[in-house]
Amino acid sequence: MLQGRVTVNGDVVRELGTKADPAADDIRVDGRRVKQAERPRYVLLYKPAGYVTTRSDPQRRSTVMDLIPGVREYVYPVGRLDYDTEGLLLLTNDGDLAARLTHPRHEVPRVYEVTVAGVPDAHDIERIAKGVTIEGRRTEPARVELAPGRHTATATLRITIAEGRNRQVRKMFEAVGHPVDSLKRVSIGPLRDARIKPGQWRDLTADEVRALKKAVAREPSGDGRAGKRDSRATSAGRETREAAPRRPARPRASAPRQGRPAGKPRGRR
Numbered sequence: 001m002l003q004g005r006v007t008v009n010g011d012v013v014r015e016l017g018t019k020a021d022p023a024a025d026d027i028r029v030d031g032r033r034v035k036q037a038e039r040p041r042y043v044l045l046y047k048p049a050g051y052v053t054t055r056s057d058p059q060r061r062s063t064v065m066d067l068i069p070g071v072r073e074y075v076y077p078v079g080r081l082d083y084d085t086e087g088l089l090l091l092t093n094d095g096d097l098a099a100r101l102t103h104p105r106h107e108v109p110r111v112y113e114v115t116v117a118g119v120p121d122a123h124d125i126e127r128i129a130k131g132v133t134i135e136g137r138r139t140e141p142a143r144v145e146l147a148p149g150r151h152t153a154t155a156t157l158r159i160t161i162a163e164g165r166n167r168q169v170r171k172m173f174e175a176v177g178h179p180v181d182s183l184k185r186v187s188i189g190p191l192r193d194a195r196i197k198p199g200q201w202r203d204l205t206a207d208e209v210r211a212l213k214k215a216v217a218r219e220p221s222g223d224g225r226a227g228k229r230d231s232r233a234t235s236a237g238r239e240t241r242e243a244a245p246r247r248p249a250r251p252r253a254s255a256p257r258q259g260r261p262a263g264k265p266r267g268r269r
Contacts, residue, residue: 087185100216
């Protein structure tokens with residue numbers, strides 16, 4: 001300031017302690033405007049199939065950003081859902097929280113509902129629960145449950161994992177001979193919302209943000225490996241040795257908003 005490098009609304013300011021409001025005043029240093037820091041934004045989106053989980057796509061396919069046109073902050077997806085996968089996706093500009101949520105040492109569980117070809121038997125489910133080898137590396141223990149009801153040509157299951165490897169759930173079921181027909185993520189740690197529809201989004205509540213931060217603030221287990229601490233695999237009335245992660249109380253959610261109508265992505269698939 002003493003060197004005359006700071007201006008406020010076009011006037012050079014040299015006096016230390018001069019007050020200005022970045023939201024109302026044009027404050028510049030060496031001619032470059034000082035931008036007001038963005039407020040943290042936490043958006044929960046139900047991603048439909050047919051959208052890429054990225055801010056932009058060189059192939060000009062529809063991205064998840066097309067579904068949240070009302071969000072002006074520079075948010076970005078936390079983790080990834082495949083092009084053909086639907087379900088809950090968090091977008092935020094909180095870099096620290098995003099890094100913690102995606103780091104495997106924090107063991108944040110993700111729950112998926114999956115429909116597969118054929119009906120996995122108890123042995124198949126136990127294999128997935130204990131870990132299968134994908135691209136030369138074994139997956140961490142998971143919780144796997146076969147949905148109740150009669151299964152014939154296909155079966156529906158619920159799987160909980162704490163890893164985030166590329167197309168992991170699909171590859172796990174392919175490894176036991178049951179390719180995935182459809183895949184949906186229904187929760188991210190403490191976040192779940194059964195009312196939100198494909199293509200809709202809403203801001204997280206203050207309670208949900210606190211719950212997320214609490215989930216990644218806990219010390220990880222001794223070896224830092226996901227799923228070792230508490231996971232249980234259930235198979236047609238049979239349980240393996242792991243115990244299921246506890247579900248926190250559901251915070252009261254705000255009403256979702258509708259982005260671009262789901263099911264009509266632009267560009268090539």
